[in-house]
Amino acid sequence: MDLGIKGKVVIVTGAGRGIGREIARAFAEEGAIPVIADIARDSGEEAAGEIATALGVKAVAIQTDITDRESVKRLVENTLSEFGRVDILVNNATVIAPAKFFKDETWEEVDREISVIYQGCLNCMRAVIDPMTQQGGGCIISILTDAARIGEPRMANYGGVKGGVGAFSRALAKEVAGDGIRVNCVSPSMAITELWKGRREEEKTKLGEEKFQDLQRKRLKLYPLGRFGEPRDIADAVVFLASERASWITGQTLSVNGGYAIGPW
Numbered sequence: 001m002d003l004g005i006k007g008k009v010v011i012v013t014g015a016g017r018g019i020g021r022e023i024a025r026a027f028a029e030e031g032a033i034p035v036i037a038d039i040a041r042d043s044g045e046e047a048a049g050e051i052a053t054a055l056g057v058k059a060v061a062i063q064t065d066i067t068d069r070e071s072v073k074r075l076v077e078n079t080l081s082e083f084g085r086v087d088i089l090v091n092n093a094t095v096i097a098p099a100k101f102f103k104d105e106t107w108e109e110v111d112r113e114i115s116v117i118y119q120g121c122l123n124c125m126r127a128v129i130d131p132m133t134q135q136g137g138g139c140i141i142s143i144l145t146d147a148a149r150i151g152e153p154r155m156a157n158y159g160g161v162k163g164g165v166g167a168f169s170r171a172l173a174k175e176v177a178g179d180g181i182r183v184n185c186v187s188p189s190m191a192i193t194e195l196w197k198g199r200r201e202e203e204k205t206k207l208g209e210e211k212f213q214d215l216q217r218k219r220l221k222l223y224p225l226g227r228f229g230e231p232r233d234i235a236d237a238v239v240f241l242a243s244e245r246a247s248w249i250t251g252q253t254l255s256v257n258g259g260y261a262i263g264p265w
């Protein structure tokens, strides 16, 4: 099936590693040009190099701090000057505070999540609306979390902020529909990435091996399809939503979660 995204220019924030890197790779496999916008210069450049070498395509890294509007402005200006357009924005970059109850979180941890996740997404969305409007349309996809859908304890602020991006996106979808811009979200549950491994190591240290393995078995039971997610599971959904095959889909959030959060089973 032709997805209709050959030659499209795709900014993916936080694509230096994890799900973002896989999203950039999945777009490149379909003939799109990924622009990797990560705060971490080394991993951003490594990701662009890896994709370009493996697939023989163009992929570039532009170091960007999405919390800094000047940095985001440079990202979009440089993308436009190199490729002449920006077709797709994927808001993927994130931070996450160590798991604890909200009452125990420091204000620095709370503010950092608000700044990177909420403000960062808004900075990037605002920066692409004008160029997308001028070129006749575009597509914005933000990566949320099913922790926001079910209300995950010890991640209240992270889930709250991601839920805010979802609410914002539904309203924005209506505001920009007339300009040919579609706005959607993809909401993963656990996907095995560096972030995921870091969280599990924290738990293992805290609980000890036996209790940790017990917790993992209990967790897996929440997934009707019997496995945790892989970055490619999320990337495939993002590419579909950005494609011509999804041209009548806007203002939606698609959970990609192996059945987690359907409800009790």
Ligand SMILES: NC(=O)c1ccc[n+]([C@@H]2O[C@H](COP(=O)([O-])OP(=O)(O)OC[C@H]3O[C@@H](n4cnc5c(N)ncnc54)[C@H](O)[C@@H]3O)[C@@H](O)[C@H]2O)c1
Residues within 6 Å of the ligand: 013, 014, 015, 016, 017, 018, 019, 020, 037, 038, 039, 040, 043, 064, 065, 066, 067, 091, 092, 093, 094, 095, 116, 120, 143, 144, 145, 146, 187, 188, 189, 190, 191, 192, 193, 194, 195, 196
């Ligand atoms: N991994 C999971 O289990 C899981 C589950 C649900 C949702 N998600 C969501 O999926 C997305 C990707 O998750 P991941 O596991 O790949 O995360 P990750 O931590 O592996 O990668 C996040 C990337 O964002 C970059 N980043 C952080 N702050 C930035 C900033 N200010 N500007 C630009 N880049 C910045 C980091 O350098 C890093 O490369 C996130 O939005 C996350 O919330 C992940």
